[in-house]
Amino acid sequence: MQQRSEETRARILQAAFQLFSQNGYDATGVAEICAAAGVSKGAFYHHFPTKQAAFFELLEGWLAGLDRQMDAILAASQNIPQALIEMAGILQEVFRAAGDRLPMFLEFWSQSSRDPQVWKTTIAPYRRYQDQFAGVIQNGIVEGSLRPVDPPVASRVILALATGLLLQGLLDPQGAAWDEIPLQGMEILLRGLERREA
Amino acid sequence: MQQRSEETRARILQAAFQLFSQNGYDATGVAEICAAAGVSKGAFYHHFPTKQAAFFELLEGWLAGLDRQMDAILAASQNIPQALIEMAGILQEVFRAAGDRLPMFLEFWSQSSRDPQVWKTTIAPYRRYQDQFAGVIQNGIVEGSLRPVDPPVASRVILALATGLLLQGLLDPQGAAWDEIPLQGMEILLRGLERREA
Numbered sequence: 001m002q003q004r005s006e007e008t009r010a011r012i013l014q015a016a017f018q019l020f021s022q023n024g025y026d027a028t029g030v031a032e033i034c035a036a037a038g039v040s041k042g043a044f045y046h047h048f049p050t051k052q053a054a055f056f057e058l059l060e061g062w063l064a065g066l067d068r069q070m071d072a073i074l075a076a077s078q079n080i081p082q083a084l085i086e087m088a089g090i091l092q093e094v095f096r097a098a099g100d101r102l103p104m105f106l107e108f109w110s111q112s113s114r115d116p117q118v119w120k121t122t123i124a125p126y127r128r129y130q131d132q133f134a135g136v137i138q139n140g141i142v143e144g145s146l147r148p149v150d151p152p153v154a155s156r157v158i159l160a161l162a163t164g165l166l167l168q169g170l171l172d173p174q175g176a177a178w179d180e181i182p183l184q185g186m187e188i189l190l191r192g193l194e195r196r197e198a
Numbered sequence: 199m200q201q202r203s204e205e206t207r208a209r210i211l212q213a214a215f216q217l218f219s220q221n222g223y224d225a226t227g228v229a230e231i232c233a234a235a236g237v238s239k240g241a242f243y244h245h246f247p248t249k250q251a252a253f254f255e256l257l258e259g260w261l262a263g264l265d266r267q268m269d270a271i272l273a274a275s276q277n278i279p280q281a282l283i284e285m286a287g288i289l290q291e292v293f294r295a296a297g298d299r300l301p302m303f304l305e306f307w308s309q310s311s312r313d314p315q316v317w318k319t320t321i322a323p324y325r326r327y328q329d330q331f332a333g334v335i336q337n338g339i340v341e342g343s344l345r346p347v348d349p350p351v352a353s354r355v356i357l358a359l360a361t362g363l364l365l366q367g368l369l370d371p372q373g374a375a376w377d378e379i380p381l382q383g384m385e386i387l388l389r390g391l392e393r394r395e396a
Contacts, residue, residue: 022312023312024224024308024312026222026224026225027224103308103311103312106304106307106308106311107308109304109308109365109368109369110222110301110304110305110307110308112369114220114221114222114301119369122369123369123370126366126369126370127370127373130370130373149386150382152374153379153382153383153386154386156363156366156374156379156383157359157383157386157387159362159366160358160359160361160362160363160365160366160383161355161358161359161362162358162362163358163361163362163365163366164357164358164359164360164361164362164363164365165354165358165362167307167358167361167362167365168324168354168357168358168361170307170311171307171310171311171317171320171321171324172321172324172325175325175328176350176354181351181354184348184351185351185354185355185358188347188351188352188355188387188390188391189355189386189387189390190390191389191390191391192386192387192388192389192390192391193386193389193390196394
């Protein structure tokens, strides 16, 4: 029974993800999610008290995956510039794997701007990334690989590069080799952050 | 009569802008726009065939204003790095003037990702900016102020900085001095683009 329950839960999340991405959060009802997942409303509400709860779980699952990848890179990299280049590689993987998934990210942002409950849930990880990258920049300054920029500002620039490229890739998927742009972009940015050799 | 008609049109656009920003495009009906603007449905449809037509007019009005500012900067600036710094100033003004306006930008993106008609209307100016900034970068390389980067890639990085910072400012308006970050961010980016003195 436990295994079947887990499969039901996964099917609901999968269906919710596809419908939110395709039609948007507002336009997607629990009934449609149930129909697409092939489950009853009772099964849905057994797993999720509300549509929003399923939405949050999708967001948190995505962020948890990103966190694991970033932690692994920071633990293994020789220096901060190398770590930042490898993190740009995560973004390239997001593009490669994304395809029709990108609209979902926009839904997170769009809902956040209107719904205080969603906002509280998205702002916490966002501020965490902001702090985390500021710490990474600070470490780079201390190790001598980066020049003494303002870490919080540089952190925002890195986050802007990541989110801005995601947005562009979403709007214009055919417009560029999106699985190569993040690395090239990070190389330009890194050159603006690195300590210059005399 | 002409003047009164223009005033009615402006009131409708103002009301539509506020409602789209506050509640989102999908959740806003023509009836609500009319109520907020204090006009009849007949007056609305005299000016706009659909809700979407009002939406497009808001988008185009915003872009036309940005275009005028950028053209003026390019015409007046001494060199490309100076022009890019001054363009970051446009973004700072957007933040200063924006306040509760930013959610509207997200609506443009969010709708674009789902509605082919909206997409065609937003992708054209986006590609124009992409080409325009690539041309600016190319001019900087020719004039010798920028190093020989790939102009389309550098253009995407600049657009990512602009759109990514807008997104962050929207999600976390209290999180930073948003009217100062674009300039500081552009200075970091520019350092990655400029030709280094020997």
